[in-house]
Amino acid sequence: MKLGMVHLMCEKPFDSLEQWSMSFAESIAVNSGFTKGVVEQVFPDLAKEKDLQIVHPCVDVNPKKTETKDDIVSVWQDRNILLSINRFEKKKDIGLAIKAYAGLGKHGRKGVRLVLAGGYDNRVMENVVYHKELVKLASGLGLKTATTKTIVAALNVPDDVDVLFLLSVPNTLKEMLLNSARLLIYTPSNEHFGIVPLEAMKTGWLCPPDDVERWTAVMDKVLNKMTDDQVTKMGKAGVERVKNEFSDVKMAERIDGLIDGMANYTKEGCSATLCILDDYYHSSIGHCILTVPGAAVTSIIYNAKVYETYLWDHRQPTELGLLRTLGFFGFAEQTSQEKSYSTEIEKKERFGAVVVGSGPAGLAVVGNLLEQKKGPVLWVDIAPLKYFGGGRLHHLYQAVPSNTKVNYLKELDQEKTCRIAVAASLGTMLGQGLGPEKGVVKFLGRVQRASWSDDSNWDVKLTSPRGEGLPSLSASSDLLFLCTGSHPTSDGIPDRSAQGIVSLSLDSCLNYRKLAFAVRRSMQERSDPTEKFTIAVIGASHSAILVLRNIYNLATSRNQEFQNVRIKWLTRHELRYAEERDGWIKRDNTGLKVSKYLEKVKTSPETEQEDQDKHLQGCNLVVHAIGFTKNIVPVIERDGTALDITYDHETSEFADTEGKKIKGLYGAGIAFPEKVVDPEGTTEYAVGLWKFMKYLKRVAPTWTA
Known part of the structure; x- marks a missing residue:
C-alpha cells in the first residue's frame, strides 16, 4: 500500500505536465475507443476540454514485390495447428489455451498441435518462471510438451508432441506459423487496439476467460465441424475487413478529416496543432502486442472483456536515403530511434572486404571472412535486409525439395531430404544475426563498378535501387567478392x-x-x-x-x-x-x-x-x-581500365584476358562454383550449400590483396 501511494505521488506531477502540454493542441487523436477511455480516466480535464477523435492505425495491405503467400511453405502440413503468439507473462493468461486444448480429449486432439510462440528472455525471471509453470500445467493435464528456439528444431519435433513452446522465434517462422494455423487463439485482456478482437467479434466467438469449456467448444467446432471452405471464407472476410477499414488510405482519410477541421483555426500568433496519442500506456492498464492474421489464419478466439482493437507493428527497417542499417557513415542508422540522413560524404568508408550478393554463398563468404579476421565486411544486395542469407532459395524456391540427404542438419531425419525452406530459413536467421556488432554492415543497393589500384586497393561505387538524384557512394576495401548468383536461362527462347x-x-x-x-x-x-x-x-x-x-x-x-x-x-x-x-x-x-x-x-x-x-x-x-x-556482375576495372574477367574454379580467383591474376577479387556460389573431378574422371561443378561452404573453407586462407 505504501509503495502504491509513493508510486501515485511520483506519477501525478508527470500526468499533470502531460495534460497541460497537450492542452495546447487544437485536435487530439487516439488510436481506439479503449485508449480514449484511458485518456479520459487519466486526463479528465483534457477530455472535458477537447473532443478526442479516433484514428485507427493502419496495416500495410499492399502486395509485396519480394514475396507472396505462395512463397511461404506450410508448417507441419499433415496436422492442424492451434496457434497462440504472446510474450511469456502471467497477464497473457496462456494457460487458458492449454486448458481448453486439453479439454478436446485424446480423440479430439488427434492430428492437432497447440503451438505457443512468443517473446522470451532468459534474463527476465517472469519469462523463465511462467514458462516452467505452463510446462508443468500441460504435463499435469496429460499433454506431452517440447520447447525449441530454432526453426530446424521447431519443424522437426516428434509427432507425439501435443504442446510446442517456441521461445523468441524469428519473424520468418512467425510468418510460416501464421500462414499454416487453423485457429489463432488470443487469451490476454485489456488491449488498447487489436485486429484480433475485432475479428473475434465478427465470428461471434468472444469467450469469457473463466469459461474454459466454451473455448474448447470453439476449438472443436473449427477443427471438426467446419469445412475447409467455411474456414477459408471466414479468413478472407477478415482480410477484407482489414483492407477496408485499416489500410493506410483509410488512416490518411481520417487524419485529413481532422486537418480539414483545423483549417479555419485563427488563434492569433499560433498555428493549428494535431496531437496523436498512439498506444498510450498507463501503468493501471494492460498493454500487449499481437499479430494481424493472414488469410490462412482463418479464425480467432478472444477474451470477451475487450471491445477495441490493436495492431502489431509490422514496420520494416527505416528507409532513409540509401542505407537501412547501423554504423555506415553519412547514411541512415536504424536504432530504437530514426536518425538523420546526410548527402555530404566527406570521407570514404574503409572495409576489409566487400561482398556482393546476399544469398547462401554470400553468407558463407561473410562467415569465412569473419573467421579469418578479415573484416569489417560491407555486404551489398538489392534484397530486403531481412532476407540477407537466403537469396533466391528464400524468395522463390522454398517449396523445392533439397538435392541430397540432410546429414549436416543433425535434427532432421538423416536418410531423407528436406524442403529448401528449412535451409533458406536457417540462412536468413543467420543473416539477421550478422550486424555491426559482428563487424558486418548491410547495404541495400548495387555495386555499380569496382576499380583496383595498387595504392588504395578496391574503390567500390555503390548506388541505391530507389529513385534518381541520390548520390553515388564510395567504399574502399582490400578484398572484393562476387556472389552474384544466377537465374533461369531465357536467352534464345523463341516467342510462340x-x-x-x-x-x-x-x-x-x-x-x-x-x-x-x-x-x-x-x-x-x-x-x-x-x-x-x-x-x-x-x-x-x-x-x-x-x-x-x-x-x-x-x-x-x-x-x-x-x-x-x-x-x-x-x-x-x-x-x-x-x-x-x-x-x-x-x-x-x-x-x-x-x-x-x-x-x-x-x-x-x-x-x-x-x-x-x-x-x-x-x-x-x-x-x-x-x-x-549468371547474373550480371559489376564493372571491374584496374587503374581505370575495364576488364574482361575469367574465373578460376579451383582457387576462387579471377584473371584478365591475358591470364594475369586480378588482385583481391574472388567469387563463389552458383555463378562461380568449384570444379570437381569424381573418381571415374568426370568433371562437374559443385553446386549446393554444403559444397559452397566446403569449397570456401578450403580457399579462404588464400584470400589476400
Whole structure:
C-alpha cells in the first residue's frame, strides 16, 4: 500500500505536465475507443476540454514485390495447428489455451498441435518462471510438451508432441506459423487496439476467460465441424475487413478529416496543432502486442472483456536515403530511434572486404571472412535486409525439395531430404544475426563498378535501387567478392505467343501453388473447358523433373478443373540419375534425384528447333527448364581500365584476358562454383550449400590483396 501511494505521488506531477502540454493542441487523436477511455480516466480535464477523435492505425495491405503467400511453405502440413503468439507473462493468461486444448480429449486432439510462440528472455525471471509453470500445467493435464528456439528444431519435433513452446522465434517462422494455423487463439485482456478482437467479434466467438469449456467448444467446432471452405471464407472476410477499414488510405482519410477541421483555426500568433496519442500506456492498464492474421489464419478466439482493437507493428527497417542499417557513415542508422540522413560524404568508408550478393554463398563468404579476421565486411544486395542469407532459395524456391540427404542438419531425419525452406530459413536467421556488432554492415543497393589500384586497393561505387538524384557512394576495401548468383536461362527462347503458346517462368513452375494459379488462369481463357490442355516441358535435369512432378500432381489432384491437363516432355538427353557409390555420389551435381519420371518426346541436338516446332503444336503452355545463367556482375576495372574477367574454379580467383591474376577479387556460389573431378574422371561443378561452404573453407586462407 505504501509503495502504491509513493508510486501515485511520483506519477501525478508527470500526468499533470502531460495534460497541460497537450492542452495546447487544437485536435487530439487516439488510436481506439479503449485508449480514449484511458485518456479520459487519466486526463479528465483534457477530455472535458477537447473532443478526442479516433484514428485507427493502419496495416500495410499492399502486395509485396519480394514475396507472396505462395512463397511461404506450410508448417507441419499433415496436422492442424492451434496457434497462440504472446510474450511469456502471467497477464497473457496462456494457460487458458492449454486448458481448453486439453479439454478436446485424446480423440479430439488427434492430428492437432497447440503451438505457443512468443517473446522470451532468459534474463527476465517472469519469462523463465511462467514458462516452467505452463510446462508443468500441460504435463499435469496429460499433454506431452517440447520447447525449441530454432526453426530446424521447431519443424522437426516428434509427432507425439501435443504442446510446442517456441521461445523468441524469428519473424520468418512467425510468418510460416501464421500462414499454416487453423485457429489463432488470443487469451490476454485489456488491449488498447487489436485486429484480433475485432475479428473475434465478427465470428461471434468472444469467450469469457473463466469459461474454459466454451473455448474448447470453439476449438472443436473449427477443427471438426467446419469445412475447409467455411474456414477459408471466414479468413478472407477478415482480410477484407482489414483492407477496408485499416489500410493506410483509410488512416490518411481520417487524419485529413481532422486537418480539414483545423483549417479555419485563427488563434492569433499560433498555428493549428494535431496531437496523436498512439498506444498510450498507463501503468493501471494492460498493454500487449499481437499479430494481424493472414488469410490462412482463418479464425480467432478472444477474451470477451475487450471491445477495441490493436495492431502489431509490422514496420520494416527505416528507409532513409540509401542505407537501412547501423554504423555506415553519412547514411541512415536504424536504432530504437530514426536518425538523420546526410548527402555530404566527406570521407570514404574503409572495409576489409566487400561482398556482393546476399544469398547462401554470400553468407558463407561473410562467415569465412569473419573467421579469418578479415573484416569489417560491407555486404551489398538489392534484397530486403531481412532476407540477407537466403537469396533466391528464400524468395522463390522454398517449396523445392533439397538435392541430397540432410546429414549436416543433425535434427532432421538423416536418410531423407528436406524442403529448401528449412535451409533458406536457417540462412536468413543467420543473416539477421550478422550486424555491426559482428563487424558486418548491410547495404541495400548495387555495386555499380569496382576499380583496383595498387595504392588504395578496391574503390567500390555503390548506388541505391530507389529513385534518381541520390548520390553515388564510395567504399574502399582490400578484398572484393562476387556472389552474384544466377537465374533461369531465357536467352534464345523463341516467342510462340502468336501460335497461342504461352511461356511460363521456371521459377513459378517450381512452386506448386504458383503453377496452379497460372494454369487455372490460362484455362479460364479457353472457349471449351472440356478440351485437352497440354503443358510442354523442355529440359532434362533436376529442375525439369521437379516441374514435371508438379504438373503431374496438378493433373492427378482431386481438383476436377485440372482433369484435362496433359504433359509433353521434350528432351534430347537420356535420364541421368545421381548414384550413390562407396563414399561418393556419381553425377552428384547434375543427375536427377527423384524416382518418378514421365514418358518423353526425344529430340535431336541437330534438329532440336524443328523438333520443338513440330511437337509444340497444340500445346497451351510451355516451360523451359534448360539451366541457369549468371547474373550480371559489376564493372571491374584496374587503374581505370575495364576488364574482361575469367574465373578460376579451383582457387576462387579471377584473371584478365591475358591470364594475369586480378588482385583481391574472388567469387563463389552458383555463378562461380568449384570444379570437381569424381573418381571415374568426370568433371562437374559443385553446386549446393554444403559444397559452397566446403569449397570456401578450403580457399579462404588464400584470400589476400
